[in-house]
Amino acid sequence: MEDLETLKSGMLACTLCQDLPLGPNPIFQLDQDARILIVGQAPGRITHHKGRPFDDPSGDRLRDWLGIDRATFYSDPRVGIFPMGLCFPGGGAGGDNPPPKVCATTWRQPVMDRLEKVELTLVLGAYAIAWHLPDLKGKSVVEAVRRAAEGKDGVFVLPHPSPRNNRWLKQNPWFEQDVLPRLSARVAEVLK
Numbered sequence: 011m012e013d014l015e016t017l018k019s020g021m022l023a024c025t026l027c028q029d030l031p032l033g034p035n036p037i038f039q040l041d042q043d044a045r046i047l048i049v050g051q052a053p054g055r056i057t058h059h060k061g062r063p064f065d066d067p068s069g070d071r072l073r074d075w076l077g078i079d080r081a082t083f084y085s086d087p088r089v090g091i092f093p094m095g096l097c098f099p100g101g102g103a104g105g106d107n108p109p110p111k112v113c114a115t116t117w118r119q120p121v122m123d124r125l126e127k128v129e130l131t132l133v134l135g136a137y138a139i140a141w142h143l144p145d146l147k148g149k150s151v152v153e154a155v156r157r158a159a160e161g162k163d164g165v166f167v168l169p170h171p172s173p174r175n176n177r178w179l180k181q182n183p184w185f186e187q188d189v190l191p192r193l194s195a196r197v198a199e200v201l202k
Contacts, residue, residue: 014042014124021117027097027110032058036096039063044090045127045200048072049142050134050170052095052109063091071171076132077194078201088201090128092121094137109137129200132193133158133167143167152182159189161196168193 012020021036028034037053048064056066062084064072073083083089095109096117118141133142139154140147143165146154151169158167169175169185179185 012120014040014121017117017121017124021096021121024096024113024117026112026116027099030097030110031100032098034097035061037061037063038093038096039084039089039091040121040125041087041090042124043087043127044125045088046076046130046132046197047090047092047125047128048132048134049138050091050093051137052093052106052113053098054106055098055101058098063093068170068172071173072168075168075171075190075193076197078197082201086201088127090125092118092125094118094135094141114141129164130161130196131165133165134170139167151178155182155185155189159192161192166193166196 018038018040021038024036025034032055035053035058037057053063054066057063063069064083069083073080076083078089093109095113097113099107099109101107114137131142133139139149143154143158146157146167149157154167155169158165166189169178169182
């Protein structure tokens with residue numbers, strides 16, 4: 011059985027998706043000591059070019075939601091980021107394409123099996139919900155976020171922190187009023 015460092019090396023060298031519009035560029039942030047795991051769909055175009063996840067306004071909002079600073083987010087080995095697709099899948103008129111299934115099929119379970127210290131998982135997006143919370147597969151974002159609003163079993167579902175979701179946040183003020191205080195308190199507890 012491969013250890014996490016061997017898997018990370020394999021992921022960084024992965025070329026399963028040679029046909030991606032910008033080519034393969036696996037982006038993740040994982041350490042054996044990860045206690046918080048952020049799982050989303052796949053890196054976006056900006057992330058592909060910067061080589062760093064959530065290094066944009068979405069990341070600023072996410073860090074604010076979590077109550078942690080930029081240095082902690084990127085330098086603390088207890089904070090992990092592992093998207094369903096490791097590379098930018100390309101985009102279309104309605105946003106980014108779905109992550110290629112081969113990515114999760116190849117890497118997800120072996121990596122998850124080695125992240126033994128994770129206490130809190132933050133799930134963003136339909137693909138991450140379907141894999142991590144199959145009972146919520148196909149539910150609306152509102153319903154999935156509501157059902158996971160207590161952080162039961164160490165899992166919160168979050169809307170994507172993108173500025174594109176400002177309207178969603180205005181339509182669902184309960185998220186910022188009720189869920190975010192629980193989330194930031196749990197993050198502080200895990201990182202204490």
